[in-house]
Amino acid sequence: MTSRRRSLLFLALALTAPAFVAAASGADSALARQAVAPATAADRSIGRADAPVTVIEYASFACNHCADWHRFVYPVFKTRFIDTGQVRLVFRNLPTLPEEISLPGAALARCAAPERFFDVASALMLGQDAVVRGGAREDWYAPAIAVSGRTQAQLDACVTTPATRNAINRDIDSAHAADVHTTPSFFVNGRRVTDRSLGGLEVAIRAAAAGQ
Numbered sequence: 001m002t003s004r005r006r007s008l009l010f011l012a013l014a015l016t017a018p019a020f021v022a023a024a025s026g027a028d029s030a031l032a033r034q035a036v037a038p039a040t041a042a043d044r045s046i047g048r049a050d051a052p053v054t055v056i057e058y059a060s061f062a063c064n065h066c067a068d069w070h071r072f073v074y075p076v077f078k079t080r081f082i083d084t085g086q087v088r089l090v091f092r093n094l095p096t097l098p099e100e101i102s103l104p105g106a107a108l109a110r111c112a113a114p115e116r117f118f119d120v121a122s123a124l125m126l127g128q129d130a131v132v133r134g135g136a137r138e139d140w141y142a143p144a145i146a147v148s149g150r151t152q153a154q155l156d157a158c159v160t161t162p163a164t165r166n167a168i169n170r171d172i173d174s175a176h177a178a179d180v181h182t183t184p185s186f187f188v189n190g191r192r193v194t195d196r197s198l199g200g201l202e203v204a205i206r207a208a209a210a211g212q
Helices: 003-008 064-082 098-109 114-126 130-131 137-146 152-158 164-179 198-209
Strands: 044-046 053-059 087-093 186-188 191-193
Touching: 044 191, 053 064, 053 130, 053 198, 064 114, 064 130, 064 198, 087 098, 087 114, 087 164, 087 191, 098 114, 098 130, 098 137, 098 152, 098 164, 114 130, 130 137, 186 198, 191 198
Parallel strands: 053 087
Antiparallel strands: 044 087, 053 186, 186 191
8 A cells, every 4th residue: 555545545534523524515505693713824725815805615625516616616716806816715624425535635735835725625626526436546646746835755744643633623613613514615704605606706705895
């Protein structure tokens, strides 16, 4: 068994059990009353730190709806809103079943160089379908590792550390506090948005930028 497979394949066993496992669904059935925790330096984000609008995404690397969003919506979203300085996007892990896919994916992304997090996330999302259908997990990891900005040894040392475990659990705890139970879920300047389409998010972003 390769070191990559040995260190990541059984990561779910090493991680502290999450507070709950989210449903891999399209949207929550009702709007949460709880406020979402604001972005901090501990979050993984892309875009200007002082962007007028912050979008927080809760997603899972085992969620096909999340993969579809990152495959079809994220590239245009990034060009239109992030690259133009209008939006800072924050990604928070909310693992879904099967945990043997979602938890190692979460840890691998977390252990990447922070500026490479979204490159790793995209690689994992794009390769998700193959691994869910029974493909080799080392083949799923390989493109993500290649763009991670870390060596294999660095990733192996990082994925099962308490710091990594705590970071994932912190994301889960924040989802629980905001009553988020499905993935992907989005908040725009603290307000939940149930329409995750590019158009739906754009409406919410324009309203937030206008102070509405």
